[in-house]
Amino acid sequence: MDLSSSRPVVASGYLGRPETVLYREAVRTELPHSQRVAQPASAGTASSTDDRRSGDGAARDERTLADRRARMQRIADSIRESLQNRIDKDDDAGTLVYRTVDTDTGKVINQYPDEMILKLRTYAREMQRKSDQQASTEAEHPRVEKVA
Numbered sequence: 628m629d630l631s632s633s634r635p636v637v638a639s640g641y642l643g644r645p646e647t648v649l650y651r652e653a654v655r656t657e658l659p660h661s662q663r664v665a666q667p668a669s670a671g672t673a674s675s676t677d678d679r680r681s682g683d684g685a686a687r688d689e690r691t692l693a694d695r696r697a698r699m700q701r702i703a704d705s706i707r708e709s710l711q712n713r714i715d716k717d718d719d720a721g722t723l724v725y726r727t728v729d730t731d732t733g734k735v736i737n738q739y740p741d742e743m744i745l746k747l748r749t750y751a752r753e754m755q756r757k758s759d760q761q762a763s764t765e766a767e768h769p770r771v772e773k774v775a
Contacts, residue, residue: 709729709730709731710727710728710729710730710736711727711728711729711730712725712726712727712728713725713726713727713728714726717745717749719745719749719752720745720746720748720749720752721748721752722740722745722748724738724739724740724745725738725739726738
């Protein structure tokens with residue numbers, strides 16, 4: 628390498644772009660029906676304009692998809708059966724509480740309002756009750772101040 632040269636150093640090497648980048652940059656085109664390209668009839672498979680598989684492969688894919696949907700539905704049904712929705716009244720907080728409870732374990736899965744909110748509401752109600760009680764006591768027995 629010549630350090631006194633004024634020419635820039637050029638690296639040799641090709642950094643090609645992966646094919647996936649090319650596919651992402653591709654533009655979808657819709658051709659009129661007369662200009663569409665179809666697979667020749669001699670290839671043995673039917674042409675398809677929506678890129679779906681035909682024949683046994685398509686039927687197998689549909690069966691697989693139907694089996695998966697049925698399995699997911701059974702799982703969802705079993706989860707729904709094991710959960711119970713409850714609506715309770717919390718007297719301390721003075722509000723309704725919506726709970727989802729696992730019937731097998733009795734554990735609360737979800738609750739609205741949250742336990743911390745219930746505690747804050749209970750505290751606020753208690754403070755309000757004490758304030759009202761103090762105000763009613765003062766109204767019954769007015770405080771007399773003696774000033775000399």
